[in-house]
Amino acid sequence: MTPPTVAVVGGGQLARMMAGPATALGLHLRVLAEGPDVSAAQAVPDAPVGVPADVDAVLALVEGAQVLTFEHEHVPAPVLDAVAARGVPVHPTPAALVHAQDKAVMRRRLTELGVPCPRWAPVADLADLERFRDAAGGRAVVKTTRGGYDGKGVRVVGDGPVPADVVAWCAAAADGSGPALLAEELVPFTRELAVLVARTPSGRSTVWPVVESVQRDGVCAEVVAPAPDLDPATAAEAERVARTVADGLGVTGVLAVELFEVPGPDGAAPRVLVNELAMRPHNSGHWTIDGAVTSQFEQHLRAVLDLPLGDVAPVARWTVMANVLGSTLDDLTDALPAVLGADPGARVHLYGKAVRPGRKLGHVNVSGDDLEDVRARARAAAAVLRGERPGDGGTA
Ligand code: ADP
Numbered sequence: 001m002t003p004p005t006v007a008v009v010g011g012g013q014l015a016r017m018m019a020g021p022a023t024a025l026g027l028h029l030r031v032l033a034e035g036p037d038v039s040a041a042q043a044v045p046d047a048p049v050g051v052p053a054d055v056d057a058v059l060a061l062v063e064g065a066q067v068l069t070f071e072h073e074h075v076p077a078p079v080l081d082a083v084a085a086r087g088v089p090v091h092p093t094p095a096a097l098v099h100a101q102d103k104a105v106m107r108r109r110l111t112e113l114g115v116p117c118p119r120w121a122p123v124a125d126l127a128d129l130e131r132f133r134d135a136a137g138g139r140a141v142v143k144t145t146r147g148g149y150d151g152k153g154v155r156v157v158g159d160g161p162v163p164a165d166v167v168a169w170c171a172a173a174a175d176g177s178g179p180a181l182l183a184e185e186l187v188p189f190t191r192e193l194a195v196l197v198a199r200t201p202s203g204r205s206t207v208w209p210v211v212e213s214v215q216r217d218g219v220c221a222e223v224v225a226p227a228p229d230l231d232p233a234t235a236a237e238a239e240r241v242a243r244t245v246a247d248g249l250g251v252t253g254v255l256a257v258e259l260f261e262v263p264g265p266d267g268a269a270p271r272v273l274v275n276e277l278a279m280r281p282h283n284s285g286h287w288t289i290d291g292a293v294t295s296q297f298e299q300h301l302r303a304v305l306d307l308p309l310g311d312v313a314p315v316a317r318w319t320v321m322a323n324v325l326g327s328t329l330d331d332l333t334d335a336l337p338a339v340l341g342a343d344p345g346a347r348v349h350l351y352g353k354a355v356r357p358g359r360k361l362g363h364v365n366v367s368g369d370d371l372e373d374v375r376a377r378a379r380a381a382a383a384v385l386r387g388e389r390p391g392d393g394g395t396a
């Protein structure tokens with residue numbers, strides 16, 4: 001018996017969380033791991049060690065596989081082309097993936113598709129940035145077009161002198177020694193939303209309910225599903241935007257569309273602007289593991305294999321996901337007796353990663369009918385995993 005093999009580039013928690021659904025569906029998962037003990041390698045027996053830029057390592061990974069997919073976007077295009085040349089399907093395809101790899105390519109294409117985005121422009125040097133900022137009302141957000149994650153390639157520039165690190169980014173972009181840059185207007189958003197869609201190569205798609213994603217220091221801290229008090233017209237618009245992007249870019253697998261909610265004109269329903277895209281399971285969809293009939297990880301596997309997609313209905317009125325970002329514990333499993341004992345309804349997910357300040361080490365999902373109760377319980381459980389004693393406060 002040879003079950004279908006899904007090859008995944010990346011051995012982090014996103015690949016790890018594909019292991020459960022792959023097992024349930026009888027699929028064979030093979031992950032390209034950064035080291036022998038990384039998060040996914042602890043859960044997936046077939047986890048060769050290698051780097052995504054090593055074409056031989058990736059070709060060995062896809063040997064006998066039905067499909068190659070990813071848990072991060074940082075795979076060089078020539079490597080993907082080499083895989084495609086071997087006849088192994090790559091999902092998302094390189095042509096779609098580039099929109100999650102390069103923010104300037106993404107902005108240009110979304111603008112062509114008529115998808116609402118913040119005002120933006122490419123930035124070739126410091127003078128370009130200063131011109132954009134002045135035209136945008138004295139403030140701007142500057143971003144590296146490639147390589148950023150968790151806010152690491154994002155800086156706000158106010159109306160004073162441009163900060164030294166941004167000056168250095170501009171110099172590196174101008175002489176080609178660093179990534180290209182773009183500038184965006186500083187969007188006066190009321191909150192951040194996210195919408196996840198899964199799409200198959202044959203063009204079928206499903207969309208989970210729109211969620212609110214709460215960021216702290218550029219990192220997702222909490223997700224509330226569905227987004228509370230979301231105007232139905234805004235929800236419909238967010239869903240339309242997600243489907244337009246998925247169809248327009250030909251995305252296959254899970255696509256996360258991160259959105260800014262901004263006030264509508266003259267009391268109209270709030271509008272959404274696209275912030276960025278991820279073409280893989282995403283932190284804003286971790287709630288689906290316990291809060292939806294089909295999780296984003298299972299749906300991603302189904303989608304890249306062009307299998308029928310699962311039901312995305314929520315299983316409870318509310319689900320709150322609280323991330324565990326850093327901990328004072330050396331080993332989070334030490335807190336299992338306390339966290340599981342305090343709340344039998346809390347669904348704990350640990351990633352097996354070494355503790356570092358602010359690092360994503362796990363998350364907790366809690367579902368129920370009362371949002372305040374669900375949120376408080378998710379925060380309390382995450383706090384215990386961060387090493388705080390129960391009753392210490394429990395604010396995420
Ligand atoms: P990354 O790719 O590192 O996740 P993002 O583009 O998502 O970076 O930006 C990180 C955070 O910075 C966003 O979640 C948002 O809070 C803030 N941000 C990004 N772009 C803008 C913008 N144009 N206006 C206001 N805030 C922004």
